[in-house]
Amino acid sequence: MVKVGIVSYGAYVPRYRITxxxxxxxxxxxxxxxxxxxxxxxxxxxxPDEDVATIATEAARNMLARTSxxxxxxxxxxVGSESxxxxxKPTATIVATAIGASPRMTAADLEFACxxxxxxxxxxxxxxxxxxxxxxxxxxxDTSQGAPxxxxxxxxxxxxxxxxxxxxxxxxxxxxxxxxxxxxxxxWRREGQPYPTHAGRFTGEPAYFRHINAAAKMxxxxxxxxxxxxxxxxxxxxxxxFPTRVAAGLGxxxxxxxxxxxxxxxGNTYSGAVPIGLAAVLDVAKPDDRIFVVAYGxxxxxxxxDITVTDGILEYDRDAAPTVSKLIxxxxxxxxxxxxxxxxxxxxxx
Amino acid sequence: xxxxxxxxxxxxxxxNTVGTKCGACGKIYFPARSLCPKCxxxxxxxxxxxxxxxxxxxxxxxxxxxxxxxNMRMKPYAVGMVKTTDGVLLTGQIVDIxxxxxxxxxxxxxxxxxxxxxxxxxxxxxxxxxxPKW
Ligand SMILES: [Zn+2]
Numbered sequence: 317m318v319k320v321g322i323v324s325y326g327a328y329v330p331r332y333r334i335t336x337x338x339x340x341x342x343x344x345x346x347x348x349x350x351x352x353x354x355x356x357x358x359x360x361x362x363x364p365d366e367d368v369a370t371i372a373t374e375a376a377r378n379m380l381a382r383t384s385x386x387x388x389x390x391x392x393x394x395v396g397s398e399s400x401x402x403x404x405k406p407t408a409t410i411v412a413t414a415i416g417a418s419p420r421m422t423a424a425d426l427e428f429a430c431x432x433x434x435x436x437x438x439x440x441x442x443x444x445x446x447x448x449x450x451x452x453x454x455x456x457x458d459t460s461q462g463a464p465x466x467x468x469x470x471x472x473x474x475x476x477x478x479x480x481x482x483x484x485x486x487x488x489x490x491x492x493x494x495x496x497x498x499x500x501x502x503x504w505r506r507e508g509q510p511y512p513t514h515a516g517r518f519t520g521e522p523a524y525f526r527h528i529n530a531a532a533k534m535x536x537x538x539x540x541x542x543x544x545x546x547x548x549x550x551x552x553x554x555x556x557x558f559p560t561r562v563a564a565g566l567g568x569x570x571x572x573x574x575x576x577x578x579x580x581x582x583g584n585t586y587s588g589a590v591p592i593g594l595a596a597v598l599d600v601a602k603p604d605d606r607i608f609v610v611a612y613g614x615x616x617x618x619x620x621x622d623i624t625v626t627d628g629i630l631e632y633d634r635d636a637a638p639t640v641s642k643l644i645x646x647x648x649x650x651x652x653x654x655x656x657x658x659x660x661x662x663x664x665x666x
Numbered sequence: 667x668x669x670x671x672x673x674x675x676x677x678x679x680x681x682n683t684v685g686t687k688c689g690a691c692g693k694i695y696f697p698a699r700s701l702c703p704k705c706x707x708x709x710x711x712x713x714x715x716x717x718x719x720x721x722x723x724x725x726x727x728x729x730x731x732x733x734x735x736x737n738m739r740m741k742p743y744a745v746g747m748v749k750t751t752d753g754v755l756l757t758g759q760i761v762d763i764x765x766x767x768x769x770x771x772x773x774x775x776x777x778x779x780x781x782x783x784x785x786x787x788x789x790x791x792x793x794x795x796x797x798p799k800w
Contacts, residue, residue, distance in 0.1 A: 331762045331797075363761055364739040365779040369792060373778045401790055410792060414681040414778050638800045648762075657739050 320445045321486040321623070323385060326378025326637050327477040327595040328371055328457075329582050332361040333647040334655045336470045342652045343465045350470050355556025359473035359583025361650055362459045364658050366474070367401045369410040371588075372457040375478040376415045378637035379453070383480060387416040390480075391449030393423045394439055396432025396587045397476075399459045400425055403507070411455065422449075429503060430552055431613030432456060433477070433587040438493055438619060440481035451482045458586035463511035464661055471555055473583025477591035487629045488598065488607070491622040492539055496531040503614035519614075520558065528552065528562050528610050531618035535608070539622050543567040547605040550576035550593040552612035554584045568608070575600060581644055594623075596640040601625045670789050680793040683756060683776055687716035694718070694754050721799065722750035724772045729765040736782035744768050748776075748796050762797040773799040 335358045340347015351357060362371070372395050380387060395407040408423035426432045426439070433456015440452035457476025462468030502523035505512040528551060536542060543549070549572045551559040556579045563573045576593035578585075585592055590611040597607055602625065609621040656662050676697070678684045685696035689712030690705040696718055702709035727746030730737075737743060744765040748756050760768055761779065774796040781793040 363779075365759075365761060365781070365795065367780060367790075369790075370778050370780065413677060414792070416682065642800065648764075660739065 318445055318483060319486065319489050320441045320481065320483055321489040321626075322479055322598070323451065323482040323485055323487065324379050324383035324480040324632075325477060325595050325598055326375050326380070326382065327475070327592050327640050327643060328374035328378060329475040329585070329592070329640070329643045330360050330362040330366055330371070331646070331648055332363060332650050332658065333358040334361055334650045334652070338650075338652050338655075339470055347470070353557075354471060355580050356471050356583055357580050358647070358649075359471060360475055360585070360647075361655055361658055362474040364660070367459055368395065368397045368399050368457045368476070369401050369407045371459065371474060371476045372397075372407060372411045372455045372478065373414040375455060375457060375476045376411055376453060379478040379480055380415060381637040382633050383485075385451055385480060385482070388420070390417040390451045390453055391421050392440060392443050392452040393417055393421060394426050394436035394452070394454050396426040396428065396434075396436045396454070396456045397458050398427060398429055398432065398505070398586060399461070400427075417453070428617065429613035429615050430458075430554070430584075430586045430589060431611040431617060431619055433591045434609075434611035434619040434621070435613075437479055437481065437490075437621070438495070440479070441490060441493065444481050444483055451480055454479045454481060456587035456589075456591040458588050460584065460586045461511055461659070464656075466511070468512070468514065471579070471584040473585050474588075475582055475585035475592055476588040477595045479591065485628055486626050487632045488601070488623050488625045491624055492535065493619060493621050494531060494534050494538060495617055495619045496527050496534060497617035498527070500527075500614075500616035502616055523614060523616050524552070524554065524558055524612050525562055525565070527616050527618040528612050529566065531620040532566050532608070532610050535610075535620040535622055541606075541622070543569075543572070543608070545606055546572060546608040548575055548597045548601070549573050549608040550590055550597060551610050552618075553577060553579040553589050553593065556580040578640065578644075592640060598625075598629075599634065599639040599641065601629060603627045603629055673789070673791055680781075680791075681778055683718040683720070683794055685716045685718050685754065686713045688712060689714055694752065696754055696756060718754050718756070719750040719752045720776045722748045722756070722774060724760065724768060724770050724774060724796075725749040725755060726770060727760060727768055746796065748774055756794075758793075759795045760797070761795050775799050
């Protein structure tokens with residue numbers, strides 16, 4: 317089979333933050349305790365002029381800055397998100413134009429809760445592997461919303477990452493991808509509703525844990541590996557606790573998970589979560605490092621990836637764009653009033 | 667309010683600060699022009715696409731307190747002139763920084779942001795703004 321993999325990548329996280337403590341103050345809740353329980357120290361907040369189109373564009377521009385592949389050789393571009401700015405009018409068209417990839421290409425928006433970004437990587441692998449496209453771009457990005465006072469308000473944040481998928485000059489080979497998909501109503505949002513609904517705390521076991529475990533085990537069985545064969549593991553991270561718990565259950569150590577675990581610092585970036593986590597790993601990865609990746613999207617499904625870093629990473633111009641740790645090193649903290657204004661939670665007079 | 671069609675034609679310059687360079691005298695124009703006002707007929711057929719640098723420094727700025735409705739959620743905010751590394755002066759909003767911390771000469775880069783929305787059901791207009799350099 318033809319080798320398909322990652323040619324370049326780039327991430328983006330908005331500059332603003334709010335702490336669970338600050339959110340809790342407003343609702344008479346022990347926010348600090350809530351944050352400890354979720355293992356979320358702070359979450360990113362988009363500026364009022366940022367949305368999935370601008371976040372995806374920043375991530376994609378960072379991706380292109382690190383490679384000499386010209387944008388007009390990108391044959392396909394997918395933006396996976398559950399917070400596309402328009403209900404009808406693809407985000408992918410805006411991003412493709414902003415990075416100079418349009419018009420001779422195909423583009424579409426994908427939706428699968430928090431795993432729409434990794435779904436885009438799979439679609440891109442298919443197009444590139446079959447020769448239908450020389451290069452394809454998959455982006456996962458979100459500006460997720462939690463209803464005021466809801467548990468999700470403590471975690472829902474914003475960010476994204478972009479991946480250039482190709483066959484030549486790979487920095488990492490994607491050895492295999494497998495998915496596990498069922499019809500599970502753990503989390504949803506109906507058309508026209510501003511905030512999502514979730515089936516409550518019990519959803520961890522039948523949803524997140526069941527799907528990630530199934531996809532992870534399928535993957536290791538198929539490729540004949542065990543957790544100790546991997547230097548890094550990235551799991552979907554709706555909070556800081558779930559990924560370490562699912563990792564431990566599968567036999568991965570905390571050290572393997574640490575590098576790709578960003579939720580404690582930036583919150584749950586939904587479709588951006590696994591792509592940003594993988595970006596943080598690629599920021600420091602060395603040739604022959606093996607990376608285990610499992611995304612999760614409510615509704616529900618998990619995408620697993622088995623990735624090996626190549627010698628290409630040595631000549632790759634990582635410094636041409638900011639690393640994930642650089643992106644998050646200088647945040648600006650908001651009080652709840654400014655946060656509510658930023659997120660449009662205050663109803664303005666017409 | 668600009669028409670959707672006019673906005674659409676201007677997208678290259680709004681998303682990516684694409685201007686033109688006069689092949690006769692070398693002057694760079696933004697927004698793009700089809701004729702160099704200095705060289706006039708000598709520039710016909712010699713105006714080339716020019717991608718203006720995405721980095722520059724604050725040349726001058728002012729803080730806006732009385733904002734139009736579209737920018738209500740951002741005020742007070744700064745509007746500045748930025749001199750790009752290739753010497754072009756661009757005008758736009760400077761964001762992701764407290765306006766009172768902006769200084770002349772501060773290094774910035776261009777980013778894509780929402781400029782305004784035609785209400786709840788209209789088109790969202792995107793364009794360049796400036797943020798502090800990484
Ligand atoms: Zn001229």
